[in-house]
Amino acid sequence: MAKYAPGSFTKNFAWNQHGPGLMRLHTTIRAGYLGALATVEREAWRANSGIDDASLDLIPINFFLHNRAGQISVDELVFQAIKRPHSLRFDRLALFALLLSRVGNPPGKAEARPFMWANEFVRRDLWQSGDWRSSALLDTNLDRFIKDHVNGVKDSLVKCRNNLRGMFEYCGYWPTSLPTINSGAEEWAASALFLAWDRHLLDGAPATEAALLDTVKTEELYRLMGVEEAWLAPMAATLLGEYLDAGGIRRFQVPAATSAPTTPAAPPPRAPTSTPAAPARPKPEIILAELLDEQGLDDAVKRTIRQAAVQKRNQRLAAKLRLGYGHRCQFCRRSLQIGEGRFYSEAAHIKPIGLPHDGPDKMSNMIVLCPNHHIQFDHGILRIVKDGARYVLSSKIEGDPIHEKLLLLKHKLDDVCVNWHFEWWEKAGR
Incomplete structure (x- = not known):
């Protein structure tokens, strides 16, 4: 060895x-x-x-x-x-x-x-x-x-x-x-893929789609990220196009600003005229790496995660639960009206279904939330704490009015999923 x-x-x-x-x-x-x-x-x-x-x-x-x-x-x-x-x-x-x-x-x-x-x-x-x-x-x-x-x-x-x-x-x-x-990894996987591809190109690897995608498998990047290959592979395929379109390792280059014109020799004196303003020196364009970081990477990751979670979702269960709560958010207890007599809410899984978590697609693993609180719950900003027979909300946002409020509850929750969500985001540093 x-x-x-x-x-x-x-x-x-x-x-x-x-x-x-x-x-x-x-x-x-x-x-x-x-x-x-x-x-x-x-x-x-x-x-x-x-x-x-x-x-x-x-x-x-x-x-x-x-x-x-x-x-x-x-x-x-x-x-x-x-x-x-x-x-x-x-x-x-x-x-x-x-x-x-x-x-x-x-x-x-x-x-x-x-x-x-x-x-x-x-x-x-x-x-x-x-x-x-x-x-x-x-x-x-x-x-x-x-x-x-x-x-x-x-x-x-x-x-x-x-x-x-x-x-x-x-x-x-x-x-x-x-x-x-x-x-x-959902927070940094995109940057990690870009970094791995950067290093391979810097080491002289060919800048082809096949060669760069092959690194995900041959270098077992998914293992270095702590995820399944089936989770990372489609994300890499999505991001690679953006990476190459941005120039790969050349995306950090800022186009040189146009130099100011040389000043010709002064002509013979003439009658005084108003002096025109000097042309503004063009500013360098934003580097593509910064534009991608702001707009592209996180969106691509979210698209891949959403696609993986769509599989075999029980829409009837979700609809039944939303109707059971009258589209009222279990966190803030408000209903979002979208028309005359029409309301909107979302059924959120406590432990996500699909890769990589494989949570159960059952009613006890779902809660009804408004869109804002759904996003915060999925990012670990809001969590549920089991306190005896009660379920208490915990918010990472200082002064959040729903922090330490009781969860509105009309159906039984799976405590295994509730505890999983809390501990998962606790260890994620949220």
Whole structure:
């Protein structure tokens, strides 16, 4: 069995001393690139990074970023760090970049795929039957895997274990009492696909649909995201067209502004006339990556999730439930009127049906909601807490008037689904 070198991953980067999650990485990337989406010479990046330790400043460029011909490349991870504030979404994308383990061709003894032991751990041990299994992150299981796959003395192997699990802690995945880990991939899967395709193109792969789609399967990206292949594959097929239309890795290039015309030699003096205003210097167009991030990626993910959930839904049950509540939202107790004597409501599944959750399509797994509260419930902003025989609403929005109000209830709920929804979004960091 091949074993890997741990490299500088055994060092203590002191992540938790510089803000929540991977904020230090986010800040360091911004500093290293001087806040611009342009490649930087490797040594200049290290000098700009603000990391005083000459060994610690290798961690971002040797494990998270991409190296090519002495330059640090620009890709989706860099874009998200520079153009977006630090967030849990960034942290989880950064963890994906770390696990993807494609950092180009760094100089010296640094490896092109320096974290393949962790990549194998996630694909072989952590991922099982479409989910990440939390038991794989226990000491005994991690230690056994690392001992078999990493070269090093005991102290180095323990540091590898603690630092890898620390990454999952910073991303809100650990610790957990649930048998499976909610990777929250619906929030960052689109950016992760773009990042994986960026790295493959930067490494010289052909920019063809077949080659890029093939990476989803051959690299087992779905395992690195903690989802089923059947969930990710149609999303990748949808997003690839947008990725290529935007120029692939070239989407970060901003068209150069038209230079101002050269000033000719002054003509002979003439009678004074009014001086025309100088033509305005054209502004660079918005980069396609930013336009896609604002409008395209999340919508494509939502379309795919909706399509997967449509399968075999029992419309009669949903209609019966809505009529039973008179189209009154069980959260706010209001009815949305859409015409004379006509009202509108939506039947929301507590545990989603279809991939990847496979919740039951039965009335006890449904509640009647208005459109606004349906969206908030599906995103974990609103949750239901079982309190004895009562069901109490919990809102993440400060000052929300329905927080701690009782759920309007005329039918029996499946407590397994109710508890699943609460715990699922609890571990997603909502």
